[in-house]
Amino acid sequence: MAEKTSFPKVDFVPATAEDYEEVMSISGGIYNGVDYLPFRYHAWLKDPQRRMFLAKCEGKVVGFESFILVDDGTTAVVEGLRVAPWMRGRGLAGMIQKFCFNTLHSDHPEVKRVRLTRPENPPAAMLTKYKVINSKAVMPLLLPADQLEAVLNLMESRVNDLDRSKNLTILGAEEILRFFEESKSREELLSGGFLVQGWLPLTTHKSNLNLLLRRQIVWIYSHPGDSNDSASSSRVTTGCGGTQAYLQGFLSLGTPAYPIPLAEGVHRLDIDLFGNDPSCAKVHILEQLKIAVQALPAGIGIICVLHADESLRTELGQLCEGVTPFYYVVEQMIMEMEI
Ligand SMILES: CC(C)(COP(=O)(O)OP(=O)(O)OC[C@H]1O[C@@H](n2cnc3c(N)ncnc32)[C@H](O)[C@@H]1OP(=O)(O)O)[C@@H](O)C(=O)NCCC(=O)NCCS
Structure with a gap:
C-alpha cells in the first residue's frame, strides 16, 4: 500500500493563470508528449462549468486535477490528473481525488456520479471504486x-x-x-x-x-x-x-x-x-x-x-x-x- 504520510502537508487551492508554468513543469513526458493540458489550460480556466485545483507542498505545485460539470450538472467528469514525478507512488493522486470529491459534496450536491476516461490497465485500486462502463x-x-x-x-x-x-x-x-x-x-x-x-x-x-x-x-x-x-x-x-x-x-x-x-x-x-x-x-x-x-x-x-x-x-x-x-x-x- 502507498505510504500516504511520507511527505509534508499538502494544501489544495484553485488553479490560476499564473500557475501555468509550474503545472507544465510537473507535466513533462505525460502521454508520451501528446498531453492536451498545455493547450487547453487557459481555455479551461474560462469555462464556467469547470473547476481546476492544485495540490501544493511547501508552496510548490505537486499535483493538478480538474472536473467539468456535465449531464445538466448531475455528473462531474474528472480530467487532467497529474502528480509531480518526484511525488509519485506515495498516494497523492488518491488525496487529490478525495479533495475533489469533498468539493463536489460540499459545493455541488446535485452531482450524483463521477465519470472519467482512462487508458488500458488502470490501477487495481481504481477498479475497486469505479465501474468500467465502456x-x-x-x-x-x-x-x-x-x-x-x-x-x-x-x-x-x-x-x-x-x-x-x-x-x-x-x-x-x-x-x-x-x-x-x-x-x-x-x-x-x-x-x-x-x-x-x-x-x-x-x-x-x-x-x-x-x-x-x-x-x-x-x-x-x-x-x-x-x-x-x-x-x-x-x-x-x-x-x-x-x-x-x-x-x-x-x-x-x-x-x-x-x-x-x-x-x-x-x-x-x-x-x-x-x-x-x-x-x-x-x-x-x-x-x-x-x-x-x-x-x-x-x-x-x-x-x-x-x-x-x-x-x-x-x-x-x-x-x-x-x-x-x-x-x-x-x-x-x-x-x-x-x-
Ligand atoms: C497517474 C498518477 C496521477 C498517479 O499518481 P500517484 O500519486 O503516483 O498515484 P499513487 O499510486 O501513489 O496513488 C494511489 C491512488 O491514486 C489513484 N490513482 C492512481 N492512478 C490513477 C489514475 N490514473 N486515475 C485515477 N486515480 C488514480 C489510486 O486509485 C489510488 O487511490 P487510493 O489512494 O484512494 O487508493 C501519476 O503517476 C502521474 O501523474 N502520471 C502521469 C500523468 C497520468 O498518467 N495521469 C493519469 C491520467 S490517465
Missing part, C-alpha cells in the same frame, strides 16, 4: 508534415468502390440537435450511450450537445443504407452465420488539431468514430483527415488519434498499414462511480 480501441498514428500528402494518397488507394459508395454529410448545429432528439439514432450508434469527444465522455443530454457545439468540431454522418450504390450496400456476417445490413449509420467527430509538447510543429488530431461499418469508418477517417490537413498551417505534422469500436481494429489497421504508429495508448475505458 471501452474503445485507440490507434494513434504519426504523420510527419512532409508525409501528409503521401499518407492521404496511400489511404485513398485502399478505399474501394464499396467504401466510396457511402454518402457523407457534414452536420450543422441544428441537425446535430435534431439527430439526438430522435432517441433511436443515439441508442443505435453510441456504444454504451456515450458520445466521447477527445476523451471527454458525455451523454447526449442537450446541455452536453451545446457544450460540444462550442468546440468547432467537425461532425460527419452517414445515414444507414444511404449509399450511391444500394446493391453494394455494406453487409456483415452475424454470429449466427446469417447476413445483416449495417443499420446503424455512422458518425465521426473531428477535434480541430492543436499543438502538443511532443515537438515544435506537431499538432494532435482526435477522430472519434461511432458505429461499426468498416467502409464508413474508412471514408470518415479519410474525410476528417483531409479537412484537418486543409486547416493546418504549412509545415505542421500530426499525431492522429483514432478512437473506434474494437471490432474495427483489424480493418483500420489495414487502412493505416505503412503509416508509423505512435505509441501512446491502445484502449480508452470509460469508468463511472456513484458518489
